[in-house]
Amino acid sequence: MKHFLKRIVFLILAFVLFSNGATAQKYRTPKEANQSLDAIAQANSTKVKVHKLAQTAGGNQINIYEFGTEIRSEQKNKPAIFVMANPEGNLPLATEAALFLADELLKSDHLERFTYYLVPVLNADALNHYSENPLWETLRNAKPYNDDMDDVVDEDGPDDLNKDGFISQMRVLDPLGIWIPEEADARFLRKANAAKGEKGMYKLYTEGLDNDGDGIYNEDPIGGVNSGINFPHLFKPNHNASGAWPGSETEVYALMRFVYAHPEIAATFTFGSTDFCLQAPEAGRKGSADLNNIRIPRRFADMFGADPAVTYSMEQVMEMAKPMVPEGVELTPALVAGFLGLGAAVNPLDEDLQFYNELNKQYKDFLKAKNFETERLSPEKSKDGSFELWSYYHIGVPTFSFNFFTLPKAKKEKAESESSLSIEQLEKMSSDDFVALGEEKIASFLKENNAPERFSAKRIIEMLKGGQFTTAQMAATLKQIPKSKKEGELDEKTKAFIAYNDLTLNGTGFVSWTAFEHPTLGKVEIGGEKDYITTTPSYEDGQKLIAAQLPWLFQMVEKLPQLSILKTEIETVSDDVYRLNVWIQNQNYLPFPTAMGSRNGQPAPAVLLLDGKDVAFLDGKARTPIAKVDGLKSVKLSFLLQAKKGTELVLKLESKFAGSDQAKISLSK
Template sequence: MLCASKSRDLRSLALSCVILVSIAPSLARADDPPVAPPATPAVEPAPIDPGPLAPRAFPAGDAATTGALFSDYEHRANARVERIATSRGGLPIRAITLHGTDAKRKLPALLIVGGMDGETMMSTEQVFAALKAFDGEQKTLLESMRVYAIPEANPDARAVAFKTSYPRSTNLRAVDDDRDGTVDEDGPRDVNGDGVITMMRRVAPPGRTATHVVDAADPRIVRTANHDKSEVATHEVFIEGLDADSDGLMSEDGAGGVDLDRNFPHRYPESARDAGPYQLSEPESLGIAKFVRDHPEIATAIVFGRHDTLAHFPDTKDKDSTGRTPMVYHEDDHALYREFGKLWKDSTKIEKSDTADLAGSLMIWLADHRGITAVAANGWARPELPKLPEGTPVPAETGDGEQAAWLAVSDRMYGGRGFIAWKTFDHPKLGPVEIGGFAPFFRESPTAVQASAIADKSAQFVVAAMAKRPEITVSDVVVTALADGLARIEMRVTNKGTMPSISAMGRINGVLPPIVVRLALKPDQVLSGRPVEKIERLAAGASVDYQWIVRMPTAGALDITVGGPFFDTLTRTARVGKEASR
């Protein structure tokens, strides 16, 4: 006001204000507190560059590169590589076995699987990182538990993803998605030649049904109209493509195929187009199933991919319409799987993870049909952004918080690489459109730099999981001589391990063989007790005591054997007057 009252024009106003400011310090009293210098605006720290988007910087999906990943294990004394199936595209599906000094010794085994699709590129890296963890001091764990690993269950999907730089979840089965009698004739393609396949949007012309709106707060966002807020849809949205078959549909019949993680029997989604014509219809899924069938010693399984049951623990009380079949885990296995969830968070410090519908997945087939203690692990989620400095304007609220959050990640962490700006294009079939949207793999997969860090953490979980296993021990027998050549025999079978011999679901479905206790006697020589006993399930730390009254053989010795799918047969020899074991 002082300046304004002494000035009649802009020039005199500026001059008087400068004079006033220049003499202001001389008007201050000596006992006045010092004037603080103006605050320096806070600057957001530069984030660590996550590197190029997937699949760049990941190991390529071609046969030569894939083979190189396995070659290191082909010549190791404690490893074996075998081909368990051939993909529809002719690529090998290999299993790696890591064992201790005695390869023939029967031990409980851990199965690790990755590469079920061409979206979660990191899953293959997680498997190899886990295998690498057993190169050093953790190698001693292989003396008590074997490791089977299938790093690349769907090599075709990975190879195509590298070739097209576009995420792919299915194998190479030819599928007529639009039921027009021709297969794979109208898939997504790079129409505008910018090197990526994104989305197309246009204002819906008369006669077409609009489904989306362009967000008013951030026009990069195209979303479904919110009818609760009286929004009226204005746009159509398509995957970038050409309508090559001229059926009026865009990019609806691309190459392949069957999603292997929807092709397994438990909760098989038979109506889904990508689930396959029937369960285990694909050579890849069938090969994995046969491998699991042929290895009943598999006690635990970890499937890396787009699913997660560790950070996203499922409701174990959730059942299907019959009320008997668990949707994911049996409720009696709740505590067992809770332990694995805690183990994941303690060893990786990862609290958040993406997940997907488990219907038809490998993981729930292992858990519910095979009775194997199986978990699904991912580890990737939308990165957390650092807090904005104080005073930073709050972005306007959009109609789609999830898209807005990903755009913020792209802008502040990826230098904008996560989003392709919308640009106009004259489409040969649709006319004027805009092409752009989120970059392929930006939301589906971490970069190779991010994946390496997550894979190292995942490997720590795998090592920790190796400590959870059943361990069956048998006590020496106690023999008490009775009259007329009879004897009482007592023995105890104990699970000294940290895991039950089989899950509760495994006991119910009865697929895996039980622990069998057998007396080397004819049935008529056993007067009390049974000559063959079965232990369907033995909890961690639990024991079963046995007592028989038998007619001892003339040799005065009796063998008792205890056998199971994950340990060598244990034999105890009972003799009247003394005990022995071998």
């Protein structure tokens, strides 16, 4: 009894120390994050299970934490949500969001209906750097890698020369330099534009020494692989941080095996640098297929009226495809390439972009209702080899991501010539309201946002009036266009940093340039932006940001596909012969599966099983796969059966991740 009481006291203390209610207001290390979740698992042993996945090159344990009511069952019946936090290891806020989610799951009723798999950090070796002195941000794990291909490994990394606790930058006056100070703020440098007669004056280095004496500075730092980009889709084989091959890192390979072994995973969420909740997955990548010399696969040749031995241009193929495209569906090269399976898919399919764009709008409305500031810098685009791309393109399930913090945009004083309209405001306007602004204001707005010349105000007005274009589509297009800056003006990111540093950090986010006598470079200046400043707010602010945005995850989960038997209909054809019609419905908004999932044949289809005594199938089968049911739609299945009058049939609908259902019917007139 005494030992039992001691154990209870230990668990209570552990929970108090390591739960999100802890008094220590700081971002946690990978070890501390695991301790927090381990304590939660011990205190909730019927709802939380720890899967020990792998150890990183640096000796950090990577775990997957399973939350739900089926943790002791090999066969999972409930759909599962896979949450990957901080895949690259440079976002402490993302790991805290995972810990926040763990607490929220135990408070909610979600575990009665869903299983959650939670990874608090993947690149734990990189996350450790946030708590080290000097502070230095890197995306690499601790695996040794010989960047400079000499006889020594990891021998020339950065050094804290001025002993201020930060690895910053060194600028050196040099006639061969390519950098010059910004006119608007000399603390910041930009590349000289030779076309405009500008001559560089500085060379720029990471703070440090030439430790190996090869004349190059900090070219072989500690560590090797960014495990966050070690996944198969668009993997870069010759990139020194992506790994030797996809899944070369033990933790990545083990994670992929885990995902493939759990077909109940219905969706993935990444807490990282991208934000698919706010901005649809990036389109516009160029694939490897030659779209000017297309051979129609033999299985599609008859459908297209084409010769499989002849090559066609994309324009010719699109012309052949026109009669097959349903009314209201836009025929695009991406649609054709996806349908024909031309090379690796590199862009999200149009059908999927429709639900992404709609959910983006709903998320913005959700944030607006909370008075959450959305005038922030855009999140990063997904990186080649990332978990998000692998999930969408290979696993074929709805793939979402959160970036909980980017810098607020700097407030600016509007000149009289400016339109007083932002892209965010445009998204929420109707076409009529935008057109009502008038050609002059629209022209000013387009110019401010660097729209191509072909998008004149007059043309845009005509397209909006004709229904060829919507304000939401226009806003999405403008967001993809790099913003030009006026002569002598700072770019948007630098202005946002200055405003944030001045107003929120009281200037502590920038190391002032200070003279230093370097042993080999001579007179240098050390200074610049501190690492992590643009991605990691204070712990207290971070908790508020998570609390405002994370609840959207639960709303998204409620939109995942849910299949059921809508109705059945029996028609007597002749004595002992019956026509059975069965309607299968998807009760929720998201499709089963995604268009990309359909293209890949991944994930597995749902199955309708018909079971009855002495039933012969004249048309149809006892086991019928159901490959696709769009959101809020239904599909009809028909069977011709021979059986005695009054025979009872049991209909079982089974799916790995979209629910199950059952119905009983009797064959009678």
